[in-house]
Amino acid sequence: MADALKVSLNPTCSNSAIKILDGAADHVYTVLSITICETGGNPETFDLYVNDNAGGTLYYIYLTQALPANSTFEHTSKIVLDGTDELTFVLDSAGDVDVIVSYLEQT
Secondary structure, three states: OOEEEEEEEEEEEOOOOEEEEEOOOOOEEEEEEEEEEEOOOOOEEEEEEEEEOOOOEEEEEEEEEEEOOOOEEEEOOOEEEEOOOEEEEEEOOOOOEEEEEEEEEEO
16 A cells, blocks of 8 residues: 655635545545635635545535635644545635645555
């Protein structure tokens, strides 16, 4: 089993769902941190969830979480994704937010 420390950079996320981590079969992902920065100067709310095996069952980590204007939100609890799980981010309305995910990928 090989391990690799990786980063997923997602600039200018808005109100379209963005797969910030798109899993692959026979891989395990341990999310170490997620940093969300509001860069548009307006307060936002966001959702962060896991789509289980890309099968349409959503498991919310945050639902309508507040993000003040020009602020940064950090999630530092570990999240484990298996196989084709997808970690997805979306703003509740149009906005300008950057999302950075650091994670460990095991194959």
